[in-house]
Amino acid sequence: xxxxxxxxxxxxxxxxxxxxxxxxWPGQGHQQGYQQGQQGYQGYDDPYAAQQYTQxxxxxxxxxxxxxxxxxxxxxxxxxxxxxxxxYEPPAPGPASAAGYGPAxxxxxxxxxxxxxxxxxxxxxxxEPGMQPAALTALLGLLLAGAAxxxxxxxxxxxxxxxxxxxxGWFRLNGMWPARQGIALGFAGALAxxxxxxxxxRSPSAILGTLGVWVLLALVLQLxxxxxxxxxxxxxxATVAASALAIVAGGYLAADADAVTVGAIAVAVxxxxxxxxxxxxxxxxxxxxxxxxGGAAAxxxxxxxxxxxxxxxxxxxxxxxxxxxxxxxYPSRFVHFxxxxxxxxxxxxxVVYVLGRALV
Numbered sequence: 028x029x030x031x032x033x034x035x036x037x038x039x040x041x042x043x044x045x046x047x048x049x050x051x052w053p054g055q056g057h058q059q060g061y062q063q064g065q066q067g068y069q070g071y072d073d074p075y076a077a078q079q080y081t082q083x084x085x086x087x088x089x090x091x092x093x094x095x096x097x098x099x100x101x102x103x104x105x106x107x108x109x110x111x112x113x114x115y116e117p118p119a120p121g122p123a124s125a126a127g128y129g130p131a132x133x134x135x136x137x138x139x140x141x142x143x144x145x146x147x148x149x150x151x152x153x154x155e156p157g158m159q160p161a162a163l164t165a166l167l168g169l170l171l172a173g174a175a176x177x178x179x180x181x182x183x184x185x186x187x188x189x190x191x192x193x194x195x196g197w198f199r200l201n202g203m204w205p206a207r208q209g210i211a212l213g214f215a216g217a218l219a220x221x222x223x224x225x226x227x228x229r230s231p232s233a234i235l236g237t238l239g240v241w242v243l244l245a246l247v248l249q250l251x252x253x254x255x256x257x258x259x260x261x262x263x264x265a266t267v268a269a270s271a272l273a274i275v276a277g278g279y280l281a282a283d284a285d286a287v288t289v290g291a292i293a294v295a296v297x298x299x300x301x302x303x304x305x306x307x308x309x310x311x312x313x314x315x316x317x318x319x320x321g322g323a324a325a326x327x328x329x330x331x332x333x334x335x336x337x338x339x340x341x342x343x344x345x346x347x348x349x350x351x352x353x354x355x356x357y358p359s360r361f362v363h364f365x366x367x368x369x370x371x372x373x374x375x376x377x378v379v380y381v382l383g384r385a386l387v
Contacts, residue, residue: 146357155354156367161302163368168295171279171372172325175287179229179280182287183221186280190217190273193373196366197269200358201261209266212248216241217273221280229281231380234274241270276369278376285329286338286383289322293339294346294375296321301350311347318343334386341382342375349374 139147145154170185194213198206216237223233249263279287297318301310322339326332349370353362 143357152356153351153354154358154363155302156350156358156363158299158302160353160363160367161298163364164298164371165295167368168291168298168372172288172291172295175279175284175291179225182280182284183225186221186276187218189279189369189372190214190221190276192365192369193217193276194269194273196353196362196369197272198265200353200356200362200366201265202356203262203265206262206265208248209262209269212241212245212266213269213273216244216270217277220274220277224277224280231278231281234277234281238271238274241274242267245270272370272373276373276376278380282376282380283383283387285326285331286379286387288329289325289331289335289338290342290375290379290383291372292325293318293322293335293342294371296339297343297346298350298371301347314347315340315343318346331386338379338382338386341378345375345378346371 145151167185167189171182171189174181174183174185191214194210194217197213198210203209219241220234220237223237224230227233245263245266249259249266252259252262254262279291282290297314300314300317303310303313305313319336319340322342323333323336326335326338329335331338349372350367352374353367353370358366
């Protein structure tokens, strides 16, 4: 077996044999190019020769100037890659920062919310919504009161907003998000109840009939689900409750216009008083008294008269229950601005209807 030289290098010390070709003959350049190409091809068959070729190459190319070797690139990637150790647990939450979150970490779980910190520290699961959601509740209540004075179809606009926020807030309060199907089903039930109320001249039986149909519909949809049995049960309960609250909020549409005005103003006053920085028992008493006073003032401007105080106190009592529910189980800020805004008004709707029919 004859060893072929490569680029003038002979490992055995022999000079390469090149056929002599007279100068100026045609095909001389083609023959030399063929010999060089043949030598290069045969040299790559030998791994040692290929290595020698790589070591003797002195030219600068784009690959040698701009690109690091593959092994260096892999080493750099391995050094910069982050692989958490086995059995790693995130550190316990530290003191709160100015933004309301825990200190940042380098472990991937950067910051935690106030609700997560309260749960980790074992504090009370009740977190009050605060003044900003209370202000939004008061604004929506005043819109309901003013629209009720204008007419039924004017009342329908803020009522639909209330029903939509109620359905979305209840699902988020139960930790189910996104739950587009359940939210859409609850909101659709509210719209169906509103349409039935308008078609039946605001008969309360429309609310009860829609509620029964929607409970059956939610049951059928959950039976068709392929989720685990526990998840289906949670989804069924959340869907039924969200639909019921959104449909029951339609009681404002069935109630007397004066009762809606008095009850909505009383709820607005009660929620604002409940958000004051007072101890919980004192805050509840102040909220009920303020709602009774607001109801009496609103009743004097409507046909209820002094009965507005009783209606206002009853609506405020249900509103405070809804306000309490919206603060349960370490809720997030989004829960406060959905369920915390809508539940006080939605919970007060049945009392506004019943007391309004009894007192007017």
